[in-house]
Amino acid sequence: MxxxxxxEGAVGLISYMRTDSVNLSAEAVHDLRELIEEKYxxxxxxxxxxxxxxxxxxxxxxxxxxxxxxxxxxxxxxxxKVTPDQAKLYDLIWKRAVASQMIHATxxxxxxxxxxxxxxxxxxxxxxxxxxxxxxxxxxxxEGLDEGSERxxxxxxxxxxxxxxxxxxxxxxxxxxxxxTEPPPSFTEASLVKNLEEYGIGRPSTxxxxxxxxxQREYVILEAKRFRPTDVGKIVNRFLTEYFTQYVDYDFxxxxxxxxxxxxxxxxxxxxxxxxxxxxxxxxxxxxxKNVQRKDVTQEALDELCPKCQHPLSIRLGxxxxxIGCTTxxxxxxxxxxxxxxxxxxxxxxxxxxxxPKCNSELHYKRGKYGKFIGCSSYPNCDYxxxxxxxxxxxxxxxxxxxxxxxxxxxxxxxFFYACGGYPNCKYAVNHPxxxxxxxxxxxxxxxxxxxxxxxxERVCPQKTCDFAIPYSGPMPETVSTTATIPPNTNNTxxxxxxx
Numbered sequence: 132m133x134x135x136x137x138x139e140g141a142v143g144l145i146s147y148m149r150t151d152s153v154n155l156s157a158e159a160v161h162d163l164r165e166l167i168e169e170k171y172x173x174x175x176x177x178x179x180x181x182x183x184x185x186x187x188x189x190x191x192x193x194x195x196x197x198x199x200x201x202x203x204x205x206x207x208x209x210x211x212k213v214t215p216d217q218a219k220l221y222d223l224i225w226k227r228a229v230a231s232q233m234i235h236a237t238x239x240x241x242x243x244x245x246x247x248x249x250x251x252x253x254x255x256x257x258x259x260x261x262x263x264x265x266x267x268x269x270x271x272x273x274e275g276l277d278e279g280s281e282r283x284x285x286x287x288x289x290x291x292x293x294x295x296x297x298x299x300x301x302x303x304x305x306x307x308x309x310x311x312t313e314p315p316p317s318f319t320e321a322s323l324v325k326n327l328e329e330y331g332i333g334r335p336s337t338x339x340x341x342x343x344x345x346x347q348r349e350y351v352i353l354e355a356k357r358f359r360p361t362d363v364g365k366i367v368n369r370f371l372t373e374y375f376t377q378y379v380d381y382d383f384x385x386x387x388x389x390x391x392x393x394x395x396x397x398x399x400x401x402x403x404x405x406x407x408x409x410x411x412x413x414x415x416x417x418x419x420x421k422n423v424q425r426k427d428v429t430q431e432a433l434d435e436l437c438p439k440c441q442h443p444l445s446i447r448l449g450x451x452x453x454x455i456g457c458t459t460x461x462x463x464x465x466x467x468x469x470x471x472x473x474x475x476x477x478x479x480x481x482x483x484x485x486x487x488p489k490c491n492s493e494l495h496y497k498r499g500k501y502g503k504f505i506g507c508s509s510y511p512n513c514d515y516x517x518x519x520x521x522x523x524x525x526x527x528x529x530x531x532x533x534x535x536x537x538x539x540x541x542x543x544x545x546x547f548f549y550a551c552g553g554y555p556n557c558k559y560a561v562n563h564p565x566x567x568x569x570x571x572x573x574x575x576x577x578x579x580x581x582x583x584x585x586x587x588x589e590r591v592c593p594q595k596t597c598d599f600a601i602p603y604s605g606p607m608p609e610t611v612s613t614t615a616t617i618p619p620n621t622n623n624t625x626x627x628x629x630x631x
Contacts, residue, residue: 135212143200144209145224149336150194151328153183155231159195162202163232175233175267183231198228226272236267243294260289317357331385362453370428374419378412430458439465489515525549525608527567530576531559537577539564561593564608573597580608 135144155163160180167176199221206222213221238261245256263269294300318326324338333341345351350364360368371379387408394401429448437444437457446469447456457463467480482494482505492509496519507513523539527549535553542548550560563579570578570592580603581591590603 135209144204144213144221146196146198146200147194148197149334150197151185151335152194153185153196155196155198155228159198159202159228160232163229166202167229167233171233171270175270177232177234181232196228197224199225202229230268230272233268233271234265236263236269237265238262239264241291243291245300258289258291260291262291262293317359319357323358330381331388332381333384362448366429366448373428374423375415437463437465439463487513487515489513524552525565527565527577527608529553529557529559532557537561537565563591563593565593566590566608570594570597570599572599 135142164176164180202225204225206218206225209221210218240261241259243258243260245258247254316322320342323342327333327338327341345358345364346353348363349361350367351358351360353359377383390399390404393399394404431446433444433446433455435444436442437459440457440459440463442457442459442463444455444465445458446453453469454466455469456466480495482496485494486492487494487507487509490507490509490513492507492513494505494515495508497504497506497516503519504516505519506516525537525539527537529535529537529551532551532553535551535557537549537559538552539547540550546562548560548562549565551557561579563581565577565579567576568578568590569576573592573594573596575592575594575597577593578590578599579593580588581600582588586600588603589600590605592599
């Protein structure tokens with residue numbers, strides 16, 4: 132948000148942003164207080180300026196807090212001069228800076244008792260919460276809560292509408308919710324940063340790289356905006372906490388950063404600090420490398436014997452996650468999923484009443500990178516395989532070969548496309564659901580139903596040379612199970628790439 136021109140030359144909109152300081156200069160506070168008095172009234176202005184102190188360990192106080200350089204530049208004035216994301220960020224910074232110098236909000240803690248009748252008081256319902264007396268800074272900015280936050284169920288935080296004693300309230304519905312003790316919610320990006328601040332780990336400039344490292348190395352995945360640990364992440368965590376306990380302790384990073392700050396200020400020498408860390412650390416690394424084997428970390432012993440060779444089984448870590456396998460591998464190749472027990476595994480492994488069409492061996496249910504499939508038991512001598520999932524027929528005739536229907540398929544990237552059922556003889560494919568309605572401009576036999584955030588649902592022509600596109604409000608195309616035989620080793624991704 133630099134070099135934005137408001138008619139008097141290019142200016143910067145915010146102060147230095149790579150800091151966790153909460154200090155504001157006297158000039159900035161004066162501008163904010165003047166703006167508050169003019170825009171919201173003197174009643175919203177505290178008698179003296181508010182001063183804040185950082186609760187974060189190792190906070191960088193050399194700079195000012197992140198604030199607008201000119202308080203009188205309203206968020207509405209920057210729209211169109213910066214990108215939409217920058218405008219949203221400036222709106223957040225401006226609101227927080229202004230709200231920080233306003234009076235507090237006044238809330239009354241109340242309890243409302245509701246009864247079903249004036250005579251029968253046995254069925255009484257109580258609502259605890261708060262009513263807003265004076266909004267104060269809330270009229271400018273109110274911090275939201277993370278999903279699943281501990282405060283979500285806190286009755287004291289719920290705002291109740293103004294109700295007078297003796298007032299009749301219409302009953303709209305009754306919801307019966309039962310609550311049980313639940314584990315702490317998984318971290319979101321916001322709650323993780325909050326914990327990093329509390330423990331003094333990292334700086335504002337490093338929070339983004341910490342989160343990106345966790346995701347890039349697949350230690351965690353994001354599901355519904357929450358971090359879920361992967362099997363690799365759990366193994367790495369167990370390895371570090373067991374063998375490098377002192378280095379993953381919450382206080383280690385904070386104490387080391389304190390020492391680095393003392394080095395920067397000249398209070399201590401850097402060589403003793405580095406030697407105190409490096410000597411025991413490298414000794415522990417060498418010792419662990421010699422004495423700890425991969426299986427000591429990635430395998431968990433089970434009190435169960437292999438049904439093939441009667442040797443112990445263990446939980447192992449593979450390329451596709453954790454599974455149960457024999458400890459004598461590669462001499463014994465018995466494996467099964469964690470969710471299956473021994474009986475289920477043995478009973479469901481063999482495909483009944485069907486033999487391999489190539490070598491007449493048994494067919495087995497197997498699991499690969501893209502899920503379960505049927506494969507020959509003689510692999511690798513025989514490489515026959517077939518999919519368990521039935522492709523879906525769109526009931527739309529392929530416009531190229533005119534002899535097969537377009538089939539809904541899934542690519543290796545998890546996306547769907549629609550390809551001719553006669554592949555590989557016909558390689559026609561499109562990326563959106565087809566309908567059997569010709570294009571009114573170029574008369575191509577089919578059109579597609581394309582949905583985008585910008586334009587909504589449209590009916591478009593699949594031909595690149597035709598620009599036909601109109602809004603579509605008709606029924607969405609439905610698919611049914613196909614009876615066509617699709618070769619199990621069909622290269623769907625290649626066909627999709629050749630879409631016209």
